[in-house]
Each structure stands twice: as structure tokens, then as C-alpha cells.
Amino acid sequence: MAGLFTKQAAVYAAARPAYPKDLFTKLAALTAHHRLAWDVGTGNGQAAIGVAEH
Numbered sequence: 001m002a003g004l005f006t007k008q009a010a011v012y013a014a015a016r017p018a019y020p021k022d023l024f025t026k027l028a029a030l031t032a033h034h035r036l037a038w039d040v041g042t043g044n045g046q047a048a049i050g051v052a053e054h
Helices: 002-015 021-029 046-052
Strands: none
């Protein structure tokens, strides 16, 4: 079963959006506290990874 999506997975991964690190730096600068983040609508996590660095 694991091999059913091998070819599609590579295409999907290549098409996923990437967000510039500066975006998250600017967003973090808008808030005073950085202990918590609310992960709402970040999809499969590519935005959550950038937020977590701050």
C-alpha cells in the first residue's frame, strides 16, 4: 500500500508552496510574546514550521 503514491508524492512535494523566512520574522515582530502560537489553517505544516522558529 505504501508504494501506491510514490510517484505522486514527489510531484506534490515539488508543488507545495515555500514561504520566505522574512515573512515569519516580520510577523513575529508584530507581537510582544513568542511563547505560544495558534496553528490555524497552516495546512500540512509548511507554514507551521516557519512559525515555530519564532
